[in-house]
Amino acid sequence: MKQKNNGTWVSWNENVTHNYKSLYKITTEEELREVIKNSEKIRVFGSKQSSADIASGLETLVDITTYNKILSYNDSEHTITVQSGVILGDLLDAIEAKGWCIPCLPDINTITIGGALATGTHGTSGKLLCEYMTDCSIVLADGSLKKINEKDEIIDAVRVSLGVLGIMSEITFKCEPIYTLHVKEGPEDDSEWLPKIKERLNKHAFLRILWLPHTDKGYVITGDKINPDTEITENLGPAYLKHRRTASKILYKYSHIFPWTTAIANKLLYRGFFRNTKEHKGSLYQATVTKSRGSTIELAEWTIGLDKFPKVFEELKTEINKWSNKSFIHIPMDIRFVYKDKSWLSYAYGEDTVTMGCVSRNAATADTYEAFKSIEKVFLKHGGKPHWGKRFTAKDAGISKIYSKWEDFKVLRKELDPTNKFLNPYLTELLNEKQRANAVA
Ligand SMILES: Cc1cc2nc3c(=O)[nH]c(=O)nc-3n(C[C@H](O)[C@H](O)[C@H](O)COP(=O)(O)OP(=O)(O)OC[C@H]3O[C@@H](n4cnc5c(N)ncnc54)[C@H](O)[C@@H]3O)c2cc1C
CATH class of the missing domain: 3.30.70.2520 (Alpha-Beta Plaits)
Structure with missing residues (x-):
């Protein structure tokens, strides 16, 4: 695993910047688990194309774009399994080559799958991209791995999770025949x-x-x-x-x-x-x-x-x-x-x-x-x-009025991440949680 120390994280349009102490580039699930387990606070980022300040802002960061392999296909089920740092355009090229599609796409192909899912990325005339996910594994705050499939109730919370329930590792999408x-x-x-x-x-x-x-x-x-x-x-x-x-x-x-x-x-x-x-x-x-x-x-x-x-x-x-x-x-x-x-x-x-x-x-x-x-x-x-x-600019009080499951989401988050390991200052305020040390300017 590659590590860079003491640098500045800059979002794609340069509107969000933060200093960090350690930035890890991971390529395997084991590395992802190890770095999460050993960090007190940590944020994972993809292509840095979000405008909201949700991807950085802590001393320890993980760049997930090097965790980007297409892992397997199931031809009879029309499913594809990928690592969460894969770029959407690469996933779409791979499924088009199979004669498949995901029938609702955002108007951008440079984002990572993990980033797209975490923020509820969508296209038009269909469902959110995350609705085509059938299985996933997430790394929890203690470094353990949790596998989730469509039959697990928790999947409805995990599909759009702001990256605060755990870090997406492997993801399976159900595709449809291309048209x-x-x-x-x-x-x-x-x-x-x-x-x-x-x-x-x-x-x-x-x-x-x-x-x-x-x-x-x-x-x-x-x-x-x-x-x-x-x-x-x-x-x-x-x-x-x-x-x-x-x-x-x-x-x-x-x-x-x-x-x-x-x-x-x-x-x-x-x-x-x-x-x-x-x-x-x-x-x-x-x-x-x-x-x-x-x-x-x-x-x-x-x-x-x-x-x-x-x-x-x-x-x-x-x-x-x-x-x-x-x-x-x-x-x-x-x-x-x-x-x-x-x-x-x-x-x-x-x-x-x-x-x-x-x-x-x-x-x-x-x-x-x-x-x-x-x-x-x-x-x-x-x-x-x-x-x-x-x-x-809306925060917890406003958000709780428009999302009927907001409070349930907060309770689940606290269960899965009791020490707020995945919360940066922006998310701490959004969720109205108490700020702990270890955030950077
Ligand atoms: C030009 C442009 C066009 C866009 N078009 C659309 C559109 O058509 N439809 C739409 O809905 N959105 C659109 N977006 C928004 C974009 O899809 C989201 O902001 C998306 O999150 C960006 O992905 P990213 O890889 O850059 O993620 P980042 O910005 O790097 O991260 C976003 C969030 O995901 C979390 N995250 C990243 N990887 C993981 C992981 N493996 N596990 C858990 N959490 C993770 C990060 O911690 C962070 O909280 C657009 C954005 C731009 C700049």
Whole structure:
């Protein structure tokens, strides 16, 4: 096991930094168990792509990205077993080669599986990624190994665990046969797409709406399953469309100083990049997941019950269109759909939901981005839930009102980790636990 001493941990967009005393790179389960057993406090991190301060902040850290092997396949069950540090893109390449898929994918392929599960990572028109996990093993605070399968009640707590119940070691996913999607994209007025959500969810296998704040438009992406040999008229739009993120970066350069320029930038971005229609086909992974990003961003995301969404949307729209409150929002706000499940800390616990993303294209100035505050205010008022891996300020008292299993989760956490070994300062405050020494600045 490799060890580095006395360094600085920096998140991917450089918004979270912490000093550490020891950083271990592990490659085996035995090493993972040993380092957890012998540490008083410890945090494990993956690709460092969370905006929330959940992955570091302690003297001892484990980099899990070197614990990244694909371990086995079960061809008759369509399952794959991997180590938790495997990168999602590598897992997806491996299952596509088998003719399989996981039918709900986030719009990022560089994250680790362990990080994705811990924070409730999701895609659209399906369930959270963790719902496709059938078995896992976790290393508990005392270094012992606990194996969990679908029949164990605890699995509903472990699927989304913020990395505070134990550290995921090996994970098995149940896959489905791969399918081809016929994807169609194009702009629509808000008055057109908003009332059609339920109808479209019934009709299409894939639905995602990129809402374009301050333009009264959404960019609707639908996907229908087709036979892979079906011929379609491919239309990827003009070649310059691929420069959308660079154009956004330039247009938003001074939006932290003059927030109102965002409204003008959005209108220009709509005209330049979202007015065309597009049509293409491919697997869910190939046709819908972003493979590279030119620059870093900062993110928040909130989830609300499907039935409540139209009201919350209109309220948010009114709020951000007030020129007085500086809550101008960069393009796009990603609207996706997650179907109900039973995982305790899932956004979709017990109800079908809509998720709404909020992006700041200037990661460095995110602290002054009023939009994050407005979206939190509006969604919290209606019982909305924050994405665990993204920016939000709500703490224990607020969270306990929106997660009916929050208190049960806290009790279980205390049972499994009585000395709070896995709690950094951020999680200590989130869970309203007493702070112990051994946190670093
Ligand atoms: C550009 C971008 C796009 C995104 N798109 C989406 C999206 O489409 N949908 C979505 O839901 N989210 C999305 N996210 C959020 C992202 O999926 C999560 O923040 C995810 O946790 C990042 O994974 P990571 O490997 O970087 O984890 P890290 O940020 O390194 O860690 C996240 C958490 O997981 C814990 N952890 C890591 N490994 C383990 C393990 N083996 N066992 C237990 N705990 C562990 C860490 O301690 C930490 O608490 C996006 C983020 C970015 C930056």
